[in-house]
Amino acid sequence: MVEIAVGLAPVGRDTVQDRVYSELRRALIGGLFAPGQVLTIRQLADALLTSTMPVREALGRLIAEQALEALPNRSIRVPLVTLDRIEDLLRTRVLLEGEAMELAAQRMTPRLLDSIRTIMAEWEEMRLGGDPETVDREVTLNHAFHFEIYRACGSTILPPMIESLWLQSGPFTRAAIYAFAEAGAQDAARFHHDILNALAAGDGVAARAALVADISRPFAYLREKLGKEGVA
Amino acid sequence: MVEIAVGLAPVGRDTVQDRVYSELRRALIGGLFAPGQVLTIRQLADALLTSTMPVREALGRLIAEQALEALPNRSIRVPLVTLDRIEDLLRTRVLLEGEAMELAAQRMTPRLLDSIRTIMAEWEEMRLGGDPETVDREVTLNHAFHFEIYRACGSTILPPMIESLWLQSGPFTRAAIYAFAEAGAQDAARFHHDILNALAAGDGVAARAALVADISRPFAYLREKLGKEGVA
DNA sequence: ATGTTTGATCTGTGATCACACTTGATTTGA
């Protein structure tokens, strides 16, 4: 058989389970669920207007990815936020995302750089608007900015692992985003610009350093806040 | 209510799904499934003497962990082995396991060291026996040796991620183990001794180096073998 | 001989039901 239509993308299935999974994942990364919140299958099925079957399988996947926690009671909850866990997450994210960033810097192409700049531009415009309603979109764009880079690292293993870390960070990054809405806006933008410049120069070490600064910022804030209040 | 029987361990549930999951995981790490092999729910359910329900949920978890692959055909298979994938896995394992090892070296206790030595002793005795029947037990002990260390690293995030990498490495490490049964036995033993000595000395850098040598060995062999034969 | 259609079989997906267990409030007992 001759090769036809090489430019087409694979169509990909669209099962109910996948939609439920994507929706829950979006909600987790966006911080719509509170740490410690218990999720029940039937309640989610009602909210999502489906039956319990797709929900329980999606929850099973999220538990396997450490994004949710299965208690011995058989109940399912969003993991708690503790000081230890924050340190742990930050350290692991620096390790993996730093590596992915440095690898990506060595394989950067003008085309990819353009794509990243486009996302960055939209993100910055939104931040300047200062509309609190757009925080969801902001989270999405921030996610897109980082993973557009990580996908360029040449590894098929690293990006899914980093996604898992974002999923675990999700429940308490939103708090930090809100808090930094004014105070840290220019900082975050500066870090992203630093990353972009380093990538354009092909300087992996500088890109890694800028990234570490970028993701350490909200964690440092949370650490300080939790240190005063105890667990949230 | 008064506190009674404080010394008891939590009983922990034992669902059919968990047993299926453990069994599949064991089979994958032990290399019982061939790369590219297609797994069907009903066939596994028959083999495991259960219904399809627990099997499909267990498969869903394994897919979420990247241990299995969901094709657009809706069929499920063990991921293929390619040269790129081998390089990718090795690089990521060195990154994560090296970090875990260095962290563990800084938190090592005499009690844990003893526990590791016990595993090591049993493993070495089995290797000296040279019985090809015991390769399953050998794989299990090798796993126990490494993860007894990784659990000591103080992170709750790192070990599950490393488990996921072992799961992905499983389908083609067995080939390497067989090949090294005679040729590399003393090498592997030496690396494990190096690791143990470094841990006892609290020397994280040396422990990391010994570990990298340990896990690079079978990968190097596979790389060479695949380079000659093409994909397996 | 090549390409198309057809049909039987097998696959994952989702819905529904029964069951065992947890949980929390209510009732019962001393």
Next chain:
DNA sequence: TCAAATCAAGTGTGATCACAGATCAAACAT
């Protein structure tokens, strides 16, 4: 008055069934 027993509502788990899509071979048409 307080602790223990009880009961009802709600939970995840597993089995079973119905269905749409995939697969592959044989029959057919070009």
